[in-house]
Amino acid sequence: xxxxxxxxxxCPKCGEALDLHPxxxxxxxxxxxxxxxxxxxxxxxxxxxxxxxxxxxxNAFRRLxxxxxxxxTQLSQIDFRELPLEDTRQFEALHRLTSRAFGYEWNTYRxxxxxxxxxxxxxLTGADPEIxxxxxxxxxxxxxxxxxxxxxxxxxxxxxxTVLDVGCGxxxxxxxxxxxxxxxxxxxxxxxxxxARAVVKDRPNVHLVQGNIxxxxxxxxxxxxxxxxxxxxxxxxxxxxxxxxxPVGNWPCGCIRKRKIPTLTPIGFTGFRTM
Ligand SMILES: C[S@@+](CC[C@H](N)C(=O)[O-])C[C@H]1O[C@@H](n2cnc3c(N)ncnc32)[C@H](O)[C@@H]1O
Numbered sequence: 001x002x003x004x005x006x007x008x009x010x011c012p013k014c015g016e017a018l019d020l021h022p023x024x025x026x027x028x029x030x031x032x033x034x035x036x037x038x039x040x041x042x043x044x045x046x047x048x049x050x051x052x053x054x055x056x057x058x059n060a061f062r063r064l065x066x067x068x069x070x071x072x073t074q075l076s077q078i079d080f081r082e083l084p085l086e087d088t089r090q091f092e093a094l095h096r097l098t099s100r101a102f103g104y105e106w107n108t109y110r111x112x113x114x115x116x117x118x119x120x121x122x123x124l125t126g127a128d129p130e131i132x133x134x135x136x137x138x139x140x141x142x143x144x145x146x147x148x149x150x151x152x153x154x155x156x157x158x159x160x161x162t163v164l165d166v167g168c169g170x171x172x173x174x175x176x177x178x179x180x181x182x183x184x185x186x187x188x189x190x191x192x193x194x195x196a197r198a199v200v201k202d203r204p205n206v207h208l209v210q211g212n213i214x215x216x217x218x219x220x221x222x223x224x225x226x227x228x229x230x231x232x233x234x235x236x237x238x239x240x241x242x243x244x245x246x247p248v249g250n251w252p253c254g255c256i257r258k259r260k261i262p263t264l265t266p267i268g269f270t271g272f273r274t275m
Contacts, residue, residue: 020037053197059091
């Protein structure tokens, strides 16, 4: 984690800013902080920074027993107030289910070819609105782009923007978007972020946050754009996940496949593309 990320993070419980307490080993490389503790300025809730990823979830401090043992000395010198067990219990069930479903999958399987990810990202999100007119694609998932197709993509609409990837998984689209946008934040609930970290490690404009879409640990309005690919329907409440992440960053022009998510009616969200 790099300190700039603190400008965007908030406590998911009370919405206050977080303070970062880096642990000693990180002093050698102040830009990349691997281990530490984030503490809410309002309610003093503790959120571990472990393996370079801020774990801004209600149950994270309770869950990471090894982290607590390894850094017991440093933790004993910081003032914080652990969240009550009942606050974390309900969330724990959702977290366990999602981690089981996706943590293994994304940490085990290889990434798809970049050309495919590039085309899928621009075609599905509408981040290059003109691309719809340039290509005739019936089903992007069975589409293998040619060099000529790829040459038609322009990322100019992302230039200078701060972009949020809602449910970034192992980060394959972060690796695309960060070529064009100024800053990209990947938010995900699962340990797939460990894999994402390896994917984006040489990209200083990418930040990762472990957090829940249903209570995003991010400052409202911090992002210029948000996109989400294959995620919202995995939450217990798709509509609510859509609405709650919207204030964080405006959805540009997403795609919802009516056949897959028949109940979602994005009324009031102009620029939301339905296909
Ligand atoms: C099918 S994967 C898609 C990942 C990525 N967008 C991609 O296309 O490669 C769904 C992702 O949604 C994440 N997810 C599910 N529920 C979530 C929640 N409540 N908050 C944050 N992420 C969630 C999962 O952890 C998983 O990484």
